[in-house]
Amino acid sequence: MAKVHSAVEKQVESVAADINRVRTEIQRFVVGQEDVVEGCLIALLVGGHVLLEGVPGLGKTELVKTLGQVTHLSNTRIQFTPDMMPMDITGTHMLLEGEGGRRESQFQYGPIFANLVLADEINRATPKTQSALLEAMQERSVTVGGESFELERPFFVMATQNPIEMEGTYPLPEAQIDRFLFKLVVNFPDSDDLASILDRTTGRKTVQLEPVLTRERLIQLQDLGRQVEISPAIRSLVVQLILATHPDKSEAPEMVRKYVRYGSSPRGGQAVILAAKCRAMMQSRLHVAEQDVRDVLFPALRHRLLLNFEGEAEGIRTDDILRLISNEARLEAVL
């Protein structure tokens, strides 16, 4: 294909190159989990938050740390526990002795004030503490004692949760879980990846990661990602897909009617389109393709479908429902 060297073309191609560098650098430390890494990169470009779900020991925390190191962003880690208070996250006003022995109230910044926040085992904290993240995630600001503090761009929350050992946990409420752009499932690595992990983590040699993406460049990429074109037909496909998740809509297939209590919110559609745009940009494209939508559909919507009792009882997974929806919704139907 003959290259068309316009400015936009060059920009987009450089984006793809940068993202590829980040990906390569991450994969020096994180073995396998390509989908999770891809999802994290897309979320980073979109500026959304990611909920990582997986059993302990699969490298979720390490992935977040690696991402922070590679992107040269400030990163913090919050280990959620049941006795944790909201101020432990947001920070609080403290009485400190100033110059001349004068005591004054000073805001002590919590761990939320970072570019990349790792909320480890978020479901172990109480709802009160969990809700402390709500404002920060959505409004990108923290209000403490009547005073609001803006969070620095880019603000990226990566929360992890353990699907097993549910005793003593507080599942995230729907309102909060909807604020995550993606829910990524970290699966157990296969034999080759496992061997590689063991090899890399038990030897003397340690991997030194280098930052390949600056904060400013990341913000630039985020702005560029939103300019990617999406055709009305593809947008109609997204609408069709979102409507199909609602059991009360005519577009919903039988399985959705049977097992789904609530479908995706419009925020789900936004997530799909934004993620699809960034994915297209990562592949040096200036427009969204049908395949982009279908690829981001699962991480963007799997946590936004609420199964009913029958669905829970029969062990239906939201991925199964989304696969059915994806198969039934055809772009040809909207053309």
Add this chain to the structure above:
Amino acid sequence: MMATSSESSLRQAFARQLWKLRGFRSLRGAVLGLTAGGLAAVVLVTICWFLRIRPSILESSLGLWLCVPAGLGALLAFIWPIRQRLFFHQIDQSHGFDDLLLSAFELIDVDHAPEKSALAFREAILQRAVVSCRRIRFLQAYPPELVRRICPAVLAIGCCLFAQNLPARIGPSGTLAAIGGAELNSRLSIPDLAALQDPEDKEAINDLERTMDTLMKLGGMATPDQRQLEIEVRRLVTELKERRVTRADALARLKHLQARMNQESDEQDRKLSDKELRAAAKKFEKAARKMLEKHGEKVSRDEKPSAVFKALSRLAEKLADKNPDALARLAEKLAKSLTDKQLEALARKYKGLEKKLSEAMSKKRSGAAERRLKRLQERLKKKLAGLKKDMRKRNEKLSPGLEKLRRNLESPQKKADQKAPKDRNADGAKQQDSQTSKQEGGKKSEEAGKSSGKGARDSLRRLSQESQRRDAKKRVNSSMEKVSRRLRRSLERERIQRRLGRRGKGAGNRGPERLGRKSGSKGSDSSGTPTGGPKGSKPGSSHDGDHMGSSTRLDGKTQDHKLGTDGKTGSFDDKTRRGAGVRGRGTNGPVSAPRNIEDELLNARIPERYREGVRHYFELMSEPTP
């Protein structure tokens, strides 16, 4: 909004692609039309074949069936509106453009002006789309699929060619039509097989076969048609024996064969009654009359009726020299006009009469002998009178010439018969005197007639053979009739059994269904006393204490039935059937018709293992209990 150069280029590129698509669709539409035309031709040809019509429209022009649908298809495909978005999406998918063309098409299609920041992206997309349009290969987007496309077209052409040379359908043969071939063909269910397994049935079939053999020996099936008839009869017999033909089918075929056989005889008769034959008969009659006038006195004087025969034989020989065919046909006609037995009897009687009279005349008469002679004479007279009466009845339709001829043949003999005893009684001495001269004359005439009598004997033999043939044919006919009768009865029986079976279902099947034969399956005797099913240690034997299953009490209202022929001709099986309690069921009161379990069992296919099981059971039962 001002169109940019990229946009106008893209529009042109898109328009070119759309024209290409129209052309391609026209081609596909033409192939589709061709296929449709061919399929229509196939349907029409099939319908015409079934209706036995030659489709002249298909014969008229091949092009009509190929070009018109093809052209129509091409035209329709060309003017049919194109879903442009879908088309570009398909192009994107087939060329791996990741919906670039679709996006570009929609970008230039939207009415609203894009934001300034998005203009750069938009322009870049359009430029990419223009470049991509140059890479479009239609065959990549719409693979030709030669085999799939060409096969229907070839099929269509083949159908049209076939329609052009459509062969006329050969109708069912006369035989098949006569035996209801169409009905047989249309029948889809498994036909019930002829169940002629009774000894009497088998005897009837064997009898038919035997009579056919006899007829063949006598040369009764000489012509090809008759030979065909014989083959068909034999085939039917074989199929009946092997149970490969249904009752209805066998009946129909028998009826057809009988009709054909009768038709053959009628045709023969018709052939004989032509003008030539009549002329020959007249000639023969005339000559015979002359001869009788000439030899009448001699016959009365010599008192030898054989002279008449000899004279007639000579006449026949003369005629045979002149017109042998006519004579042969005349002989056949005579053979037909007289029944075979009558002819034989007549011949025997003539001979016997001649012999006895000559003996009586040669010997010296005693009282007893005279009385015996008188009795013989009377008996002969009676028999001849009866014979004559029968012949008259039978030959009412015969030509007057032949009737006269027969009368002439009979009258000298009658005269001689009546005259001989009278003469012998009246002047015995005169007779004795002239005996030597008469004997000499007789010897001379017999010697002279030896050669001429040979012809008469031949004709008599021929007549006798012909009569035997006719007799054999009649026997074949009657055998066929017998087999038909048995088949009809079998059908009737089955119908009754079915009716009973239906009724039995409604009444409920109580009591054991037995596997015994004949008497082994009776549930009660005629007095109504329940006997509890078949008895005996072996199947078929009865009247011992073995009981199979529980019996049902009956109220004694039983009735014996006789299976009649329902007014039909022929004999019938006069077996006495038991009424109530047949099959050991608890049927209170009389039943309207009997069930022949024997037939059912004979027709049923009982597994060999089951048979062995039953046999073993009865063997065990027959052992004496300690």
